[in-house]
Amino acid sequence: AQSVAQPEDQVNVAEGNPLTVKCTYSVSGNPYLFWYVQYPNRGLQFLLKYITGDNLVKGSYGFEAEFNKSQTSFHLKKPSALVSDSALYFCAVRVPISSGSARQLTFGSGTQLTVLP
C-alpha cells in the first residue's frame, strides 16, 4: 500500500523568508509525486510533479520540490515567501502500475501554511 505523511499540520513563516513544507512517502516501486495547493473555499490546484529525471522540480508560483529517494521525501520549497502563499498544501503519491486500483492518488493530510506580513 502507498502512503504519504505530512508531519506538520501548520507552518508559519515571515514574508520574504524561505519556506519548506515537508512530505515523506512510502510506496513499493518508483513513485509519481505531486504537490497541490488549496486556497480558501476553492478546489485543489496542481503545483508541480516528479515523474522521473532531475530531482529538483520547478512548478507554479515560484515553488520547487526536491525528490530524495534515500530519504523517501519530496519537500516543497520556495526561496522567498509571500503573504499570498498562505493556503493549505497537499502532497500526493501514485505508483504507475497498470492495474485499475493503482490509478488513484494517495494524499497527505495537508499542511496549513501561513505567511506573516
Added chain:
Amino acid sequence: DVKVTQSSRYLVKRTGEKVFLECVQDMDHENMFWYRQDPGLGLRLIYFSYDVKMKEKGDIPEGYSVSREKKERFSLILESASTNQTSMYLCATRSGAGEQFFGPGTRLTVL
C-alpha cells in the same frame, strides 16, 4: 484550460434523503474521481471511474454509489444521507500526464 464543474457549491439535506452530486469535465479525460475532504484527514477517495460505465471503489465507498453514463459526467450518489456524510466533496479528472484537475467542491451539510 481544463474545466471541472460541480453542480452545487453548497448543499443542505436532511438525514435519509437521496443526494446527487454532479461533476462535468470538458477535456475528454478518461479518469474521473470523487473525494471527500475532512479537516485533519486530507482527501480520501470514494470512487473513481476510468471509462464510461466503469467504476472502482476507493478507500471509503460505504454509503455512496456512482454513475458514469457519459464520458464527461460523473455523478456521486448518497443513497440515504447521514450526518457523518457532512463534508466537502471534490471531483477531479486526470490527464495523461498524471496530474489531477479539481472542481471547486461541494460543501454538503446533512441535518
